Amino acid sequence: xxxxxxxxxxxxxxxxxxxxxxxxxxxxxxxxxxxxxxxxxxxxxxxxxxxxxxxxxxxxxxxxxxxxxxxxxxxxxxxxxxxxxxxxxxxxxxxxxxxxxxxxxxxxxxxxxxxxxxxxxxxxxxxxxxxxxxxxxxxxxxxxxxxxxxxxxxxxxxxxxxxxxxxxxxxxxxxxxxxxxxxxxxxxxxxxxxxxxxxxxxxxxxxxxxxxxxxxxxxxxxxxxxxxxxxxxxxxxxxxxxxxxxxxxxxxxxxxxxxxxxxxxxxxxxxxxxxxxxxxxxxxxxxxxxxxxxxxxxxxxxxxxxxxxxxxxxxxxx
Numbered sequence: 652x653x654x655x656x657x658x659x660x661x662x663x664x665x666x667x668x669x670x671x672x673x674x675x676x677x678x679x680x681x682x683x684x685x686x687x688x689x690x691x692x693x694x695x696x697x698x699x700x701x702x703x704x705x706x707x708x709x710x711x712x713x714x715x716x717x718x719x720x721x722x723x724x725x726x727x728x729x730x731x732x733x734x735x736x737x738x739x740x741x742x743x744x745x746x747x748x749x750x751x752x753x754x755x756x757x758x759x760x761x762x763x764x765x766x767x768x769x770x771x772x773x774x775x776x777x778x779x780x781x782x783x784x785x786x787x788x789x790x791x792x793x794x795x796x797x798x799x800x801x802x803x804x805x806x807x808x809x810x811x812x813x814x815x816x817x818x819x820x821x822x823x824x825x826x827x828x829x830x831x832x833x834x835x836x837x838x839x840x841x842x843x844x845x846x847x848x849x850x851x852x853x854x855x856x857x858x859x860x861x862x863x864x865x866x867x868x869x870x871x872x873x874x875x876x877x878x879x880x881x882x883x884x885x886x887x888x889x890x891x892x893x894x895x896x897x898x899x900x901x902x903x904x905x906x907x908x909x910x911x912x913x914x915x916x917x918x919x920x921x922x923x924x925x926x927x928x929x930x931x932x933x934x935x936x937x938x939x940x941x942x943x944x945x946x947x948x949x950x951x952x953x954x955x956x957x958x959x960x961x962x963x964x965x966x967x968x969x
Contacts, residue, residue, distance in 0.1 A: 661694045663693070665819045683956070703805075703813075704809075718798065721783070723747075723779075724750055728963045730763060731759040746768050757968060783799050810838040810845065818846065828853075828950075829955075831944075831959070832959035834872075835862055848893035856897065860900040877890070902936045913936075934963055937958070
């Protein structure tokens with residue numbers, strides 16, 4: 652059912668699954684904890700955006716594009732991954748980012764520079780999409796062939812990569828009872844939900860918001876899942892039932908990229924028990940939620956809970 656689409660060979664093998672026994676013991680035991688290590692993808696410092704770009708940039712290449720254009724914050728993981736893919740393909744990368752240029756670039760901004768991406772700055776998040784359209788038009792006028800990638804590559808095609816990732820997961824282990832992960836633009840969660848629904852798995856998919864409200868993200872995920880159904884030429888009702896769309900927005904704290912006491916604790920506990928490095932914006936808040944759920948005994952002995960590490964650890968060096 653998961654049909655073939657043009658894809659770039661950015662993932663050479665399934666990402667590893669590891670037990671988190673020391674973290675579990677520190678938190679008092681209970682369910683079996685495991686982690687899916689998309690942070691360990693070798694290409695471009697890895698992360699969930701590399702999975703999405705394997706399909707999205709694969710389509711760009713198939714359509715003859717010579718320029719990849721996308722948007723994000725100054726320290727966007729997605730922008731960095733897009734720049735890396737462009738460099739690998741011999742394409743130009745143009746990144747529209749909200750924020751001010753750093754006097755001395757760090758973390759993802761430093762990598763963007765090393766990858767020779769052109770960075771266009773705008774004042775606010777709301778200005779990014781209009782500026783992307785303006786940049787694409789400018790490239791066309793100059794004779795180029797631009798391919799614009801929405802924020803996070805959170806399109807039905809990008810999300811399909813995570814439906815495929817569910818199939819990858821079930822080849823590695825029995826379906827877990829719960830998958831918990833960070834969610835922001837909705838594409839990763841939409842793919843995980845769609846994959847569970849397509850394979851009729853009983854797995855819960857719990858997205859921990861990095862910024863948006865639960866309601867807004869649920870609507871976005873639902874729309875992307877519907878788009879996956881259209882792309883696969885399925886009756887939309889076939890992908891509208893099964894695994895529910897669950898989003899917890901209680902761990903956002905002061906906003907996108909703003910650390911909380913719980914996220915700082917999560918970074919420290921994951922490193923000290925499992926040598927697992929989380930980023931302050933996304934995975935630390937998802938791990939903070941997992942820790943809180945375990946302490947509140949919302950997950951219990953006999954269950955298997957999988958933390959999907961979506962990468963972003965470069966953010967530790969900003």
